[in-house]
Amino acid sequence: MSAGPGTPTRHPVGAESLVAAVEDRLTAFFRTRAPIVEPLGPVFVDAAAALEDFVIRGGKRTRPSFAWTGWLGAGRSADDPDADAVLTACSALELVQACALIHDDIIDSSRTRRGFPTVHVDYEQRHRGQRWAGDSDHYGISVAILIGDLALAWADDMARDAGLPADAAARFAPVWAAMRTEVLGGQLLDIHGESAGDETVEAALRINRYKTAAYTIERPLHLGAALAGASPELIAAYREFGTDIGIAFQLRDDLLGVFGDPAVTGKPSGDDLREGKRTVLIAEALQRADAAAPATANLIRSSLGTDVTPERVAELRTALTELGAVDAVEKRIGSLTDRALTALDASTATPDATRQLRAMALAATARSY
């Protein structure tokens, strides 16, 4: 698996003020949990605080940004009487994401995230530090499973308590349901594909579609549109745009995972090769190598998921380029982005939102970053 469900290492950035507003909503929500949490005592209070720290520390608020922009694009504005409730509902996406990341870090055996120990490692270290009974690793995983569950349950609580008008809540619910099911399904396909060694381009694209594109862009935009009561035509346009840009975003990230500058990506050079990620890039390379260069196919297969040296990384980069896999992925990104922007331009989204979504799309998929 990758750095997390639908979490390429870069993010299309939401406006700073929106990011701050989302964080305010999240903080306010955590305050509302205190009366349920406190009666259970300090151990649980502490676990809830660990979740809050994790959520507040995190990220660019990509999903709330797309959802909010989707809502604005349907002709709503920040002065709208529903704006407050809508922003809260959009912010609840960050709690779904917290569950996804906390559980994904267990699945990927990741030790750090955003420069901090992952939740399971944090609790593993607390256990070891206290010299408690039993296995520290297992304790850390157990606590992190429960804290992730708490995030998922609280995501619902936050969305449900957002104060949405009944009709908006009714339109929101099925999209929210689809999004959660799709991201869990995408993660399952990813784990399965990696273990079962499914090397096809089709399998890698399907994982991208559900684990990244639907979850990160398509469904957040759809949620915003649903909240606004947008027309079926605008919803269809958003979904088309979101799916294409979401896949392109992941493909760009796959390229950066192999060719990216560590100073920009924040990950060691060639990290995806070391992790053995089954990306579209790798699938394209293997498909070509199997047909034309069996020794190169061997080289790739025997290197993936091993602790490759910088020399081997260089060798693999050359192989991926010479096989034409890099060009193939660049072409996919280009045509997905073109198609997405065409759908967006033909849509009834407001000019402001169109400009904003175009900028987010280009930031997410551009060659240099």
Place this chain on the structure above:
Amino acid sequence: MSAGPGTPTRHPVGAESLVAAVEDRLTAFFRTRAPIVEPLGPVFVDAAAALEDFVIRGGKRTRPSFAWTGWLGAGRSADDPDADAVLTACSALELVQACALIHDDIIDSSRTRRGFPTVHVDYEQRHRGQRWAGDSDHYGISVAILIGDLALAWADDMARDAGLPADAAARFAPVWAAMRTEVLGGQLLDIHGESAGDETVEAALRINRYKTAAYTIERPLHLGAALAGASPELIAAYREFGTDIGIAFQLRDDLLGVFGDPAVTGKPSGDDLREGKRTVLIAEALQRADAAAPATANLIRSSLGTDVTPERVAELRTALTELGAVDAVEKRIGSLTDRALTALDASTATPDATRQLRAMALAATARSY
């Protein structure tokens, strides 16, 4: 931890027809997921089927039974126009329970449940059988984390789509939220207490309260009452009854875990000792032994959580009895049950529901079963 959150080995039994009706609702709900699940392909369809098998295989439907009886007891009837929606919302509790059990089986490293491999063991075995890449154990745990998450997300979807009138749904939501947070908190306290070696009666009672009593009886009754729009007085009476009976239920189960007949409990004799469960029974025994019989305290501490022989089980049983811990727990069960039934009798619950709840309470707490 125990056999699962709020899952003593015995259950107060719901009426057979209610159990069948709950299972019908669950089956119908799973059918509604197909349009979201199928586009992701056979691997995810298969995982959803594994969840459905797990849910449909399971249990006495204790939580839906209490919730439904709580609703009837507030003066509603099966002919009520809301009955259908209420039964569906009550049945959704089984999906929360599925998440709790699937994740708890990972936490407890349990290999079987209800005579079948646990979900993580099932997927571990599939992985091993296919000779896939990577660690089979880790694969099984990873898939089971995601399938448990799916159950938790679907529990919400099922409750939200039950078709409840808006006012009933609004009353249901905060109780549902509290219940989920409490059971996760109770599980966290349990894991923490076991690792940190908290041996106090108070700690064991607190875990019982949240992990079993609130989750299994108090909150389900409360949910039923909330759906019915019951008076604050009836809600308070239900909660008092549910908390007391729920704790007594767990205390009875703790006694059976040490003294129960394997033919009745379905678990090997003395299994709780082998698991090292930190029950109120053990806490009472240690408290007494520390004061009066240090060698016995030593015997208990050094035996708990080890593969005790039948002879050692017999020795520990004698010690727990002679220390007065068994009597102390029996007294607690007696006074909790009395207090619960007094609250129930003084309540405005309908005579039929009162009779039914009394029977459920006695079945849950009776000395012989």
